[in-house]
Amino acid sequence: MTALSLVVPSYIGGFVIVAALGPRGMFQSLLSKLFNIEHLPEIYGLPGAALTLTLLSYPYILLTVRSALWGMDPALEEASRSLGYSRWATFWKVTIPQLRPAISVGALLVGLYTLSDFGAVSLLRFDSFTRVIYLAYQSSFDRGIAAALSLLLVLVALMLLMLEAWTRGRSRYYRSDSGSPRALRPIALGVWRWPALAFCGVVVILALALPMAVLGYWMVRGMQAGQSLDLAWTPMMNSIYVSGLAAVITVAASVPVAVLAVRYPSRLSGFVERSAYIGFALPGIVVSLGLVFFGVRYAPLLYQTLMMLVIAYVILLLPQAIGAVKSSFLQVSPRMEEAALSLGRRPMQIMVRVTLPLIRTGMLAGAGLMFLTAMKELPATLLLSPIGFKTLATTIWSATEEAFFTRAATSAILLVLVSSVPMAFLTLRESGRKG
């Protein structure tokens, strides 16, 4: 549940925040009825943009941290407790440092996503870089200026990457020794259960219930006004198909990059990893136009085919998969591989039989993330998909563009429902392992 807000496209999220929390919005009219409060704090500008983007992107950290938690060995915490550290001290000194790569990879994704997002900053009127780049395309059709501004954005993204590398440091995150097989144990939360639940509740309400409520309200209102409710089945199947394809291919592509980055740090691996992150930090329109430029000239057979769209998704979203795979890979001790090597296995066999099974959690998390975000991707889908290929995202976009809220709302609800399937799968699988 808590990670589901990731599936809400920012152009919907921003709209919903304005509709709900804006001046004269739903929340305000409720307050004025109940308490006669007439003015809310200004939502436009930095507060609204930050709120929207936070609610939409915190699942990046949630997912990477969660998958790292499941890969973590409870023995370390137990050792810490047995050495007399309190629970809090254990948490700060043992758990958090262990989670550091996952947190910093997740935070990097959040940061880069914030750099690239357009929907939220435009609807909440905050002058960020992306907005200026879009304006350059929109109003002057000047691709040169837009490109130069985008290059500045790339510089900012590279700085973020360096910052992330610096916070991660040179620590090792795998076990140096083999231990006895232990599963994580669920723990009774005791009195702490209530604040924890309340916190989760507030987050879920803001990030998920609020958008769903506004969407539902639009749908009902439209139906009452006599709008017909046509469900977008074909776009839905298209979305599922192309996002699934993108998820599988991107995760497959992320494995060699992660292996290279973790096991063989070098100039080559640095280059590969950084260029992978750049695509994620750039606004979708810039990456899409770049692919239009190269595609139509050098790959005319691929141009505007499904494969081209999938390549665009890979470029745009690869870091999410790399992040997930890499953070679970960082916890794998190279000694496992060395042991296999010493037993006479060839590197490829080790890869297939030892490493891949160990990073399976990360791969699944990466695939889930990819699927969710590919579902909502818009600019590349508009520019590079096969002509006439409609997805839920394009349906929502074209409906909001012309203020057909009912149509937008039904498709958006469908998008959230479909995306919740892999999310539920991931969560259930994890819970299933608890016992």
Add this chain to the structure above:
Amino acid sequence: MPWSFPARLQQSLPGPSEHGPHFRPRWRFGAVTAMLLLVLGLAVSACGNEAETPNDTPGSLVVYSGRSESLVDPIIQQFKVASGIDVKVRYGGTAEMAATILEEGENSPADVFFAQDPAGLGAVAGRFAPLPESILGTVPAKYRSPEGVWVGLSGRARVTVYNTDKLSPEQLPDDIWGFTDPQWKGRIGWAPTNGSFQAMVTAMQVQWGEEKTRDWLIGIKANEPKAYSNNTSIVAAVGSGEVEVGFPNHYYLYRFLQEEGESFAARNYHFRESGPGGVMLVAGAGILETAPNRENADRFLQFMLSLVAQQYFASQTYEYPVIERVIINRLLTPLEEINAPDIDMADLDDLEGTLALLRETGILP
């Protein structure tokens, strides 16, 4: 025991794992590989299908549309049925579509570019081919390009939309200059990044000259207008009372009335005096010089200018027709009553001056 398997490894295996990890993942990995290959195979075969273009007699046509699918798809479907031509449409924003056409250059698969506003058409004018007289002649000179490379297909008037709970039309100024009065402080909503708004500012420069236009922009800015991202948001904000007046195109209001019913608290106001605030803009189209299906493209534009298509725009999308003898939607203010100034669309296709002015006054970043 020389070494035992760490927890993680065993967790990843189903059931008890007495015989170690070496043998278990094999089938799993095989299955994953098989799935991957299957998916790849599907993708490749799907691509194969997409790449094939049928070469039947009526042929095909590729349209890049900056206009929204919900508005133009019904009439394009009619053309498809009537002509037998396999029409394929790529939908997107006008700016994105224009940029795509420019990036594609000579390799562009597009035949027709259908744009939301004159600026979009102006941006790709260099890539358009001249249109035949049979198409140009249908449309009044002010609604088409002087070089004869694009034509307007439907008209949209700039209006003021006002909140009916707070204002009545009598309280609104005679022309858009009146909103520079300080009494409008904090009550205005606008969308300075929007193409139609910018076209209106260009119209101001044509009619008023640069000085007065700058003064208007400064005057409105002093009234601290709320900036929205597009016309839809303006109308929504006026309807909810977030602002009292706004400057959108005329037809957005009707979408809201359709969705929310008559109780929606906003209506259009056409200025009593003719001026740039009520300029009639057109959405239009041109044919690319590299168009692979030139003849079909000609037929498409002819159809869009036919009585059938024009009647569709007038009654279904709440727009104004560009040809005579069309009955407009009964909700629309008749063309004679909107006091639109006489301005050539061709004068509005160059945005550079307007953008410079908007940047200079600090309205655009």
Add this chain to the structure above:
Amino acid sequence: MSPIHSILGVRRRLLARQQPSVVIWIPATLIGLTAFLPLLYLLIRTVGLGNDAWDILFRTRTLVILGNTAVLTAIVTAASTAIAVPVACSRYGQTFLSDERGQC
């Protein structure tokens, strides 16, 4: 140190010195190159830029926007971490939230 560990130690150095296998570095390089395309496109577009454009780029306004972007990114990242880490940990009952007896 047990014999098995010393063997592993040797092997470890071997592994570290080993070049990544072909099946790793060829796909990785290909992916890196593909991901590099957008940047290449930007460079191509920027090279053909006139002087006016540079004026627009190096206005103080651009710096302000750069600052805006940095502030937004910092806030969103910090806030997301503050939300996500407790949610992730509390939902799955990590030790720090265990009950009074702290049995774990």
